[in-house]
Amino acid sequence: GENVEQHPSTLSVQEGDSAVIKCTYSDSASNYFPWYKQELGKRPQLIIDIRSNVGEKKDQRIAVTLNKTAKHFSLHITETQPEDSAVYFCAARGGNQFYFGTGTSLTVIP
Amino acid sequence: NAGVTQTPKFRVLKTGQSMTLLCAQDMNHEYMYWYRQDPGMGLRLIHYSVGEGTTAKGEVPDGYNVSRLKKQNFLLGLESAAPSQTSVYFCASSSAEIWVSLHFGNGTRLTVT
Numbered sequence: 473g474e475n476v477e478q479h480p481s482t483l484s485v486q487e488g489d490s491a492v493i494k495c496t497y498s499d500s501a502s503n504y505f506p507w508y509k510q511e512l513g514k515r516p517q518l519i520i521d522i523r524s525n526v527g528e529k530k531d532q533r534i535a536v537t538l539n540k541t542a543k544h545f546s547l548h549i550t551e552t553q554p555e556d557s558a559v560y561f562c563a564a565r566g567g568n569q570f571y572f573g574t575g576t577s578l579t580v581i582p
Numbered sequence: 583n584a585g586v587t588q589t590p591k592f593r594v595l596k597t598g599q600s601m602t603l604l605c606a607q608d609m610n611h612e613y614m615y616w617y618r619q620d621p622g623m624g625l626r627l628i629h630y631s632v633g634e635g636t637t638a639k640g641e642v643p644d645g646y647n648v649s650r651l652k653k654q655n656f657l658l659g660l661e662s663a664a665p666s667q668t669s670v671y672f673c674a675s676s677s678a679e680i681w682v683s684l685h686f687g688n689g690t691r692l693t694v695t
Contacts, residue, residue, distance in 0.1 A: 481622070506683045515672060515686040516625070523681050561624060563684075568613055568632050569640075570676075570684055574624040 474499040474566050478573025485552050486581050493576045495562035496544045504565040505538060505545045510575075511558045519560075520547070552580045584608055588673050588687035595663040595694045603658040603690050605673030611685070612678040614656035615640075616648060618669040619689075625672065631656055632678075663694045 475498040485491050497505075503524035508516035522529045522536045522545065529536050533552075538545040549556055557580045562573040586607045595601055605614065613632055617625040627640030629648040637648045645667060647659045656675075660667060670691050674684040 478624075504681045515688050516684075517686070518683045521681070521683055565680070568678070569627065569630065570615070570674075572625040574622065 474502055474564055474569070474571040476562060476564050476571045476573045478562050478576060480576060481574065482577045482579075484579045484581060487552060487554060489552055491547075491549045491552055491556070491578055491580075493547045493560055493562070493578075494544060495546070495564075495573050496542075497564040497571070498543065499564070499566050500540075500543065502564040502566040502571075505536070506563050506565070506570075507536060507547050508561045508563065509558045510561065516561060549578075552578075554580050554582050556580050586673055586675055586685050586687040588671075588690050590690060591688065592691050593693070595660075595692065597664060597694060599663050600659070600661050601663065601692075602660075603671055603673070603692075605656045605658070605675075605687055606654055607656075607673075607675040607685070608654065609675060609677075609685065610653070611675035612653075613676045614650065615674045615676075615684070616646070616656065616658045617672045617674065618642065619672060620669050628658065628671075663692075665694045668692060668694045 478495045506521035509519045510516040535548040559575045615630040616628040631637045631650040634653045673687040
């Protein structure tokens with residue numbers, strides 16, 4: 473089955489700096505890569521996603537890049553704000569299953 | 583439009599007791615999933631269903647059973663709870679379309695003493 477690895481497990485940045493979270497996957501058949509943000513005590517919520525036929529996607533301060541050849545994808549958050557503090561999960565979809573990374577706890581220091 | 587609704591939100595069980603977690607979705611999604619979330623381990627798939635009357639095992643199915651008698655409902659059962667099943671449980675649903683994300687419920691925090 474698919475194996476998704478996510479790094480780093482924790483990340484602290486100063487407010488206004490950028491944050492980058494990286495994920496790798498093993499199954500070349502995976503074709504959809506969503507990213508979720510989970511605030512403390514709440515459910516994971518989709519923040520951005522990318523399809524396998526696209527290399528990059530942006531939504532305001534958030535961007536995701538995908539390198540299919542190397543089987544890795546990354547989340548980029550620019551101009552970080554304290555409300556960006558949360559746990560972020562990457563995922564890869566293959567068929568009817570979603571495979572998750574183990575999460576990155578992001579802390580934005582005011 | 584409620585999305586995905588889980589009940590109950592919290593539960594405390596004694597070892598050996600049984601319970602059922604209910605998940606309901608109103609988006610007409612074909613696929614439904616049960617995950618457990620433990621610190622540092624991300625979201626691990628317990629069981630899933632690709633349609634009414636069908637279920638399949640995920641990564642960590644032992645000690646759990648599921649049923650999907652109606653398309654909108656997916657039940658997770660613990661027949662004899664163990665302390666190792668203390669966790670936060672999330673139900674999620676998705677369309678069968680390839681480029682569609684999961685929609686999560688608000689979670690159930692279960693403690694087994």
